[in-house]
Amino acid sequence: MSAASISHSGSGALSLTFEDYSLYSNLSEDELMQLAIERSLADSNWDTATSATDITTSSQTPHHHDNRPDSSARNTHQLSHSTHSPPSAQTAAHYSSPNPPAEKPPDPNTFTGTVSRFMTGSGKRMVAYRKHDGSLVYIAPEPEEEEDPLFSAIRAGDVSRVKAMVAIPGTNLMLPNKPGWLAVHQAAWYGKDTCLRVLLSAQPGMINKRTARGESPLLVAISRDQLQCVEVLLENGADPDIMNHEKETPLYKACERNSAAMVAVLLNHGAAVNTRCIQGWTALQESVVRNNVEICEMLLKAGAKLSLTNKFGISPLFSAAQCGQLATLRFLLKHGADINSQAADGATALYEAAKNGHEKIVELLISQNADANKPGKTGLLPLHIAAQRGSDTIVSMLIPVTSKARVRRTGISPLHLAAERDHDNILEALIEAGFDVNAQLSEERSKLYEDRRSTALYFSVINNNMEAVHMLLGAGADPNLDVFKPLMVAARQSCIQTVTLLVEHGADINASxxxxxxxxxxxxxxxxxxxxxxxxxxxxxxxxxxxxxxxxxxxxxxxxxxxxxxxxxxxxxxxxxxxxxxxxxxxxxxxxxxxxxxxxxxxxxxxxxxxxxxxxxxxxxxxxxxxxxxxxxxxxxxxxLLQLCRLQILKLVRRRRLKKLPLPGGLIRFLQHQEAQVDDY
Structure with a gap:
């Protein structure tokens, strides 16, 4: 469990951090207190940097969805367990030191040591005071903060108590329990719609007040999926378009919660449908990525625009393809979304689906005539990215709809990418489809490699992929096109099989x-x-x-x-x-x-x-x-003379024709330089 302890030095300087203290989850507060006391007495020079209960920490801001208003949430510092291995439980502490821990806590304003807070396995909050040398001064359960009676009554859902307190003269309902947190937020958080009605009846002016995080009571209720409270707030005039600090509207939050009922209520009360959050997302885009066709349909009927994009130029259709959401993608296409719209980096929905391996999405987009020849920011086509990712099925779907001329203009062939990643099945499919095995990288792309490689064959040779080398050479790959020849690469790798294969297919042995x-x-x-x-x-x-x-x-x-x-x-x-x-x-x-x-x-x-x-x-x-x-x-x-004759015969006959000469086998072997005892190669 994630927890923290608070350290206090001198006159009140606090620092907080968070560690994982799970080893003491089975100890009670008494056992943990006893353990801390005994360890302190056993070693007065305990290193405070590694002490289980003496850790200087840093503050954590709670997630914006977790606005618990009770006393535990009002204290924004979560507490922790000790990290040291627990000893066997004992029934009492035996003090051997003449200076046992004090019975009363020191004054935090004058205490010069450290104050550490942690939590036992049973959930009990503890506080420990230590001197700078690590010795324990005081340890005890942390005093619990008292919750405001009104907030406590709301949390318990005690309507009669809430009515009684509200009716008390001088009760100020606009007084926050914590920064920005009013009684109306408390009721919305816990889903106490009856208490909410009482509060709004007594003080209607707080219906749109916002918390420290900018959340209205309506947004708080939606984030907690409290439908009845949402309805009460809207009926009492809550503004459905008040955003939090991240510019999330109640409608956006309802889509995030995937709640069709709350979306319907908000739309019925006039919520704006095309408002963007801080990232530029609309409610429609949020519903699309959650594959909720019902909400998408409601939003579209309310005027949601299909073409709005976020700050990265990503449209709802792009998001559906990116996330593999087939149902909402079909819905968007049915209602006229631009299938070939491009994000800020030039990527299309088809490109993104191919990159993420969404086969059904690619199949649907191709069936709806998506353009497979629109490149992304790097100039790669969907076929390139599918070959690079190793998506056999997607490659087979993209091959028929990809223009080979368009591939050539990109300066790189999908063969290069398949060979580079050792995707032999894809390499074979591309060769069978007629892609040029001698296609070379453009000068700009070749310069990205220190060795200035240019052919798919080079990639396969340097990867020592014999199967790919066989395929490429068998399909007519020229082994002499690269500046640094594949034969030299194979020789440097001491791979005689590849060297032999390249030489048999015409590799220039004498190249420079x-x-x-x-x-x-x-x-x-x-x-x-x-x-x-x-x-x-x-x-x-x-x-x-x-x-x-x-x-x-x-x-x-x-x-x-x-x-x-x-x-x-x-x-x-x-x-x-x-x-x-x-x-x-x-x-x-x-x-x-x-x-x-x-x-x-x-x-x-x-x-x-x-x-x-x-x-x-x-x-x-x-x-x-x-x-x-x-x-x-x-x-x-x-x-x-025998040596000179051999050289002359080889010059006239050529080595490949030696075996056809009507000469004894021993003489043929001599002409082939096989008379010496050289290891088999």
Missing amino acids: IPTHPTAFPAVYMFSMKYLPMFKYLLDNGGHAHSCFDCVYGSHPHPPIKTTRSEREEHCDLDIQTQLRRGIQFCEMISVPSICRWAGPIIDVLLDYVGHVTLCSRLMEHLDSYSEWSTIKQKAALPRP
């Missing part, structure tokens, strides 16, 4: 990255640590010769961390021209995270080249490990 040029195929940067993948790329057309092209050759290389501008200062024009080709392979392989694999990598590459010269940097790597000396011998010129 425009923003980070390299003198060798860029995909090698992401595959050198995984030799089976690296070898697969070489087997399927990856260039190997470019890995041995070096502008420095056998000359010393500048330090790896030397900037390009510094290197260009010491190079002639020809070397500067070569440097513009990008990072060299020997530089990439010298990166600390890769150089430990330099030997095996160079060894694999040598199987795919003829006469090449190892630059000084590559030689340094091979000299760094004694077992790599055989690799240097392998690179020595001239290369074996």
Whole structure:
């Protein structure tokens, strides 16, 4: 239960807060009092910040619907239970301290400690006084405030007592029991219509007086669903349009209470139907979200306007679609509400229904010819948002009524959104419906991603979604449209299955990255640590010769961390021209995270080249490990004739036609670079 305690320091400065004190809900006030006393005596230095009954708190304003006028409500501070675990119950307190708690409470105006209030499990309010060191000074039940006799009689419904008190000369019915709370509010709150009649007969002028929250007696009665009091007040001339501080009228509040009877009474007494609350909502809109067709019909007959919107530009029809209220949506459409009206952010009812997954609402709106090609604020259509949310049924309903040309103008395909969220069923439905699998994000949307991705295939590859990659490639997706190729993404993820699939569907192994040029195929940067993948790329057309092209050759290389501008200062024009080709392979392989694999990598590459010269940097790597000396011998010129013949045959025949050659299997395997013992890939 939510509760609070009040702390008082010095001469009256109060601060309040609210905690959950549910652990002592089973203790009586005597047990809790005894517990507090014993703990205080056991530890005089108890930390007041964690004490169960000594918590500095902050005030809470009660909800505007809860205006209880009795003594408990007049004290706006709710009280609390202790948070500490209760000990076993004892029958009496045994004082071991020479200074037990005092029998009388200290004067709050002069007391310098803290005053804490809490509530026992039986609902008894307690008060405790403590010094700043945590020691208990006084604890006892909190004195109860006495309720005004008139208000007490009204709450009890004692009409004779109310009449007697009202008849006493000098009785002032305009005197509030608490800020703004008059006897007439008390009667309206508790539904005492007979007492209400007596009060209004004695003092008619208080019928429209408002509480501190701006609530008239009529609004108080409606908020408590007191129909008879509502009727009495209206019969006696209560203004049906007086608003509270949130600009809620009695009619609006009756719609909020979902009470057709109170709405009918208010309308019969001339209540205005199109008044907006502080958020711009009308009574009709409130009834729509509560799916109350009966109230909606009454309001419409009384002149409610279907086109009025709240401060966000939301109409009643939009609210019905947003909340999935089918009955009131049908009612509004039947009476001519604009099905394609847009909120302030451009969203339509169809868009909002698709976003919230309301299938029946979408079905109804489409059947009534709602425009599926109106975009929201972000430019997305209802189909986009349904694909993003993963609503299979809604997507299937929206596909036939969505223009592919309109989709193209948005700069993003629903395929992108389905692929991004791994909604494979939706991806399949969109492909079957003929959406372009090679549609690319507009430049503005592509810039939202750091890697400048543009295709649905890229989304599926980076998500490592093999099923989606299969679908897209099978439907004709081009794996070479993105700036940063999907093949590079798959290689970076060490996913050989995706790499194989992309290569089989024409992925360019030798592609570069425009923003980070390299003198060798860029995909090698992401595959050198995984030799089976690296070898697969070489087997399927990856260039190997470019890995041995070096502008420095056998000359010393500048330090790896030397900037390009510094290197260009010491190079002639020809070397500067070569440097513009990008990072060299020997530089990439010298990166600390890769150089430990330099030997095996160079060894694999040598199987795919003829006469090449190892630059000084590559030689340094091979000299760094004694077992790599055989690799240097392998690179020595001239290369074996068998190796040169293999390269020439591959150049003339192409790898895919090797198996068709009338050659022994061993020779075919040699031509395919399968003679070495390399792990299965």
